[in-house]
Amino acid sequence: MEVGQLIAIFGREPSLSLWELSRNLGCADFEVATRDLAVFDSPQNLEVAELQSRSGGLVKVGRIMGVVDALSGLAAILEKNWPDLIPAGSTARVNFGVSAYDAGQTPDRHFRTALKRQAQRFKKYLTANHRSARLVESKESTLPASALVQGKILQQGFEILVLVSPQKLYWGVTLTVQDISRYGRRDFGRPARDSHSGMLPPKVAQILINLTQPKSEEVFLDPFCGSGTILQEAALMGLKKILGSDLSQKAVSDSLRNLDWLKQKYEPVDLADLQIFESDIKELPAKLKSESIDLIATEPYLGPPQKGRAIVGNILPLVSALSRQYIPWLEILGKLLKPAGRMAMVWPFFKVENHGYFLQLQQALPQTKLKIIPPSKHFLTLPWFRSTPRGTVLYSRPDQVVGREIVLLGKNV
Numbered sequence: 001m002e003v004g005q006l007i008a009i010f011g012r013e014p015s016l017s018l019w020e021l022s023r024n025l026g027c028a029d030f031e032v033a034t035r036d037l038a039v040f041d042s043p044q045n046l047e048v049a050e051l052q053s054r055s056g057g058l059v060k061v062g063r064i065m066g067v068v069d070a071l072s073g074l075a076a077i078l079e080k081n082w083p084d085l086i087p088a089g090s091t092a093r094v095n096f097g098v099s100a101y102d103a104g105q106t107p108d109r110h111f112r113t114a115l116k117r118q119a120q121r122f123k124k125y126l127t128a129n130h131r132s133a134r135l136v137e138s139k140e141s142t143l144p145a146s147a148l149v150q151g152k153i154l155q156q157g158f159e160i161l162v163l164v165s166p167q168k169l170y171w172g173v174t175l176t177v178q179d180i181s182r183y184g185r186r187d188f189g190r191p192a193r194d195s196h197s198g199m200l201p202p203k204v205a206q207i208l209i210n211l212t213q214p215k216s217e218e219v220f221l222d223p224f225c226g227s228g229t230i231l232q233e234a235a236l237m238g239l240k241k242i243l244g245s246d247l248s249q250k251a252v253s254d255s256l257r258n259l260d261w262l263k264q265k266y267e268p269v270d271l272a273d274l275q276i277f278e279s280d281i282k283e284l285p286a287k288l289k290s291e292s293i294d295l296i297a298t299e300p301y302l303g304p305p306q307k308g309r310a311i312v313g314n315i316l317p318l319v320s321a322l323s324r325q326y327i328p329w330l331e332i333l334g335k336l337l338k339p340a341g342r343m344a345m346v347w348p349f350f351k352v353e354n355h356g357y358f359l360q361l362q363q364a365l366p367q368t369k370l371k372i373i374p375p376s377k378h379f380l381t382l383p384w385f386r387s388t389p390r391g392t393v394l395y396s397r398p399d400q401v402v403g404r405e406i407v408l409l410g411k412n413v
Helices: 014-025 048-054 071-085 109-128 145-150 180-188 202-211 229-236 249-265 281-287 312-336
Strands: 006-010 037-040 058-068 094-102 133-135 157-164 169-177 219-222 241-246 275-278 293-298 337-352 355-358 370-372 393-395 402-411
Touching: 006 014, 006 157, 014 037, 014 058, 014 202, 014 393, 048 058, 048 169, 058 071, 058 145, 058 157, 071 109, 071 157, 071 169, 094 109, 109 133, 109 157, 145 169, 145 180, 180 202, 180 229, 202 229, 202 293, 202 337, 202 402, 219 229, 229 241, 229 249, 229 293, 241 249, 241 281, 249 275, 281 312, 293 312, 312 337, 312 355, 312 370
Parallel strands: 094 133, 094 157, 219 241, 219 293, 241 275, 293 337
Antiparallel strands: 006 037, 006 058, 058 169, 157 169, 337 355, 337 402, 370 402, 393 402
16 A cells, blocks of 8 residues: 555445446456455546545545554644645634554454544644644444534544554545435435335445446436436436336336436436336337447346245245246347446345345346356455355345345346
């Protein structure tokens, strides 16, 4: 690691975060990649704020500022550098925090305690020098995005990132943080939100779109658009030619309402080429030309809600039925996709008694003219990377029966 390199701090699903980051940057070469973060050289013309706002899997982005010879010297470094870390011209109270991250070595309880002492020492220094200060703390070793936003840390101060590696300690600063309030508004603040067709979190919608490596001029399709979550995120990313369809007229109506609301709330959003229409996926070949779509990101029907304790005897027939349902869908989407097109898709999987049950689609893929595009081989060797043998990445909570298998597909040409 070197001074000036960027630090991407991952969210709850680090495997998806790393995969998304690699697709956004167009590279898989990270000097450090742990469950907590990745360190990388800043590409030319990279807008850090834009990377943060469009990345569903990144909680923070920071920059390495220097090496700490010993943790006991961190306070002295802050005493020397703090005027350059606060917003220019600010005379307000300095709100600051510190977070320790695994950059090859996990910060243990003793390390966190020592780090807290350094932060408290620095606060005393500011107070003794007639500068009001507030230390924002967390019970964990890292400050969550909510603490940074609510504490106005980046507006009135700074967050110090301490990266713990086996050889050295590095210190850095947070440049941007995930705006959780904006995600909340785009999820819960929309005028039409359907618990049956609109439960995909906007962050996951962003990740799906980013996996396809979209370009603004490409034609984008969500053939199971529900209440329009993926469509709205595609519009916010600057995609111009957006198509959405759904079997349900209510879903189409909800999507139109939500996209109209988005245009009013998030100017400028260009929806001039937006088309949302009612259609069974089986009818799409009659409505859209073959090989006319560059990008597809979608979450189809995941099966009926699983309430209570799932039973293997009930799950196995469901997996079989969904597998049969998905195969013709994949065939249709494969025909609509251009030769260089990309499709990010959610497939359901089911967790019962510590065992996962997955759709049986592998053998049928050749007939769909599609192939799975796996994450980088290097990622698959990481002990914490949560992938499947067929090159997909899993997204689920521990208590969920139905999880999401995130699949990236391309044409098998």
